[in-house]
Amino acid sequence: MIQTTATRPSITAGNLPSRAASYLVFARLMREAPSTDLLKFITGQEVLEASETEKVAVQYARLFLVPGDEAVRPYESVYCDALTIDTSTACSPYFPSSSHKISLNGYLGGPSSTAVREVYRQAGLDLAPASHELPDHLAIELEFMGRLLERRQTEQGKMFFHDHLARWVYDCLHQIKQKTDSGFYQSLTEKLEQFLLSEQALFST
Template sequence: MKTGAEERSRIYGLLAHVYYHEPDARFLKSFMEPAFLATLEGIGIDLGEYFRERSTEALVEELAVEYTRLFLGPGKHIYPYESAYRSEEDPRGRDAGGEVRNLIQASGLDYAPDYRDAPDHISIQLEFMEKLTEAEGRAWEHEDTDTATGYLEIERRFLRDHLAQWVSEFSERVAANARTSLYREMAVLTREFVLADADAVEESIEEVRTPGGS
C-alpha cells in the first residue's frame, strides 16, 4: 500500500519550517523558485506579484518583522501553542504541552537541547508529523505493513488529539492577521492540508484493516 507518506512528510517538513523561525535567505531563495511557486499555484495558492518582485534581502527583512509581529509580540499576537486553543472547560485540562511532550518522548524522539520554546508549538507538531510520516514511508518501502500501520496509528492519534484539533482556529487567525501573502497563504495551506491528511490517515487505516486489502 502506498499512502504517499514520503510526500506528506515533505509537506509537513516545509510547513514546520515556515513556523519554526523567521525565514532566512537560503530558504526564501529556494522557496521562490518559479517551479515551486507554479506548483503552489496549481493547487490554488498564489503568493501574488508582490512576493515575486521583491528581492530576497528585502523579503528576509520584511518577513522577519511579520513573523515577530504575528507570533512573538510584544503586544497582541497569535499564540502558536495548542494549549492556548483549549478552553477552561476542556475536560483534558490545559496542559497540551505536557501531553505533546509525553507523546513525542514516548515515541523515541526528544527536543533538541537548545530548543527553548514551549513543547506544543505548531512547528513542533508539524515536525513530529513529518517524522512520523517519514518513518511510515520507510516502512512501506520495506513492505513492513505492521510497522507502517503502527506509525499510521500514532499519526491518527496525534492528529485527532492534537494538531487537527486546533489547526483551523490557529490558521484562520494567521490568515486574517497576516500582512504578507506568504504567511496568509501558508496558513491556508496548513489548515487545508492537515485536515485533509487527518481524513486520509483514517481512510488508510481502514484500508489496511479491511481483509483482502493490501
Template sequence: MSSKFEEKAGVYLLFSRLFQKAPNVSLLKEIAQKKLLTLAYHFFESTLPKEILLLEEPGCAEAAEEIAIEYTSLFVAPGNYYIPLYESFYCDTLTIDTSTADSPYFQPQGMPSGTKGFLYGFSARAVEKSYREGGLELDPKFHDLPDHIACELEFVGRLYEEGKIDLAEVFLRNHLGRWVFDFLNNVQKQCLSVFYQRVASSLNNFLTDECCIKFDQSSAAR
C-alpha cells in the first residue's frame, strides 16, 4: 500500500477518534503540534498555500475539560445542542401504513406516511453487513449503534490500511457520503467552541475533496 493511502487511513482514524469520545490532553497536544486538522483540510492539495490559516489553537490542550463538556453537550446528552451521530437518523424513513387502521372517527388514509429521525433503521443493518463483507466486526466493548459516525469513519480507514480501495469507495458512496455533510453542517452551526467547529470544517473539506475525486474518477471509468 502506498504511503498516501496510509496517510489517508490516518486521517479517517483521527476523525473517528474525535467523534467516538472527547479527546484527551495527549491527543489535543498531538493535534496542535503536528497541525493535524490543517493537514487534513489541505490533504489533497499538491502544495500548501504560502499563507495558510492554521486550524489548531496552541493552547487547546489546556481546554481539554471545556472540550469534553461540549462533546457531551453536542453528542451525548439530549438537549438543545444535541446532534445525532447516526446514519439512520439522517437517511432512513419510518413508514407507517394507516390503511388498515380501524377507527370510528377518522377515514383511513391509503397512502403511507413517513418520517425521519429514528435510530437503528435499515442503514444500521446495512452497514453491519458492509463491515462483515470488509472482514471486520464491531468490538464487543463498543456499546453503541453500528452506523455511528466514528464506526463508519474507522471502517473506511481500516479498508485503506488493508488496501481495499474499491470497498472504501463503495462504502463512501452508499453510506458515509450520503449523510456526513448534513451532520458536519449541524456541528458547525450548533457548537459554541472553536475546536469542534474546526474539526467539522477540516473533515468537511477533506471528504468533499475525497468524494469529488473518487466519484469523478469512477464516472469517467464507465
C-alpha cells in the first residue's frame, strides 16, 4: 500500500534522468493499459494471472476510452478551452434572427491541442503517425516533459509545465480519483499527483 501523506519529493533537481524517466513511465501508464510484464514489474508481483492484466485493461477503458459514470477525458482542451459556435446562419425556429455565438466547455481538439503541438514541433518532436492520439492528451504532455528533461532542457520543461500541464492536470487527476473504483488507477493517480507536485515545487524555485 502506498503512503499518500507526508511524502517528500524524492527526486531532486540534480536527478534529471530519473525525473525524465518518471515522466515517461507515467506517460506510458496513462497512454494505454499496461502489459502483463509491465504490470508485474510495477506491482512487484512475480506471478500474475492473465485475468489481472485484463482487469486493469477494462478499468483503463472504463476510465479513459468509453463514456460512462467513471469516464474522465484527460485532454487539456477538455479542461481549458471553450468551443464557440456561430449560429448567425442557422435557419432555425430556435434562434432569434440576430447573430450570436454560443460557447461550451469540455470538448476535444481545442486551441490547446494546436498550441501544444506547435510547442512539440518547435522542440523538433511530433506525434508518431501510429500514436492515434491527440496532442494534448495527458500521456503525450507527460512524455514531452520526459523528452525535454532527457535532453536537459529544463527551462523549456518549466515553461511547458506552467503553460500547459499545470493548468489542468490537477483537476483531471482529482476527477480520476473521484470517479474510478480501480485501486490500480487510484494509486497511480496518487503517485502522479505527488510527483507533479514535487516537480511544481522544483520548477517554482
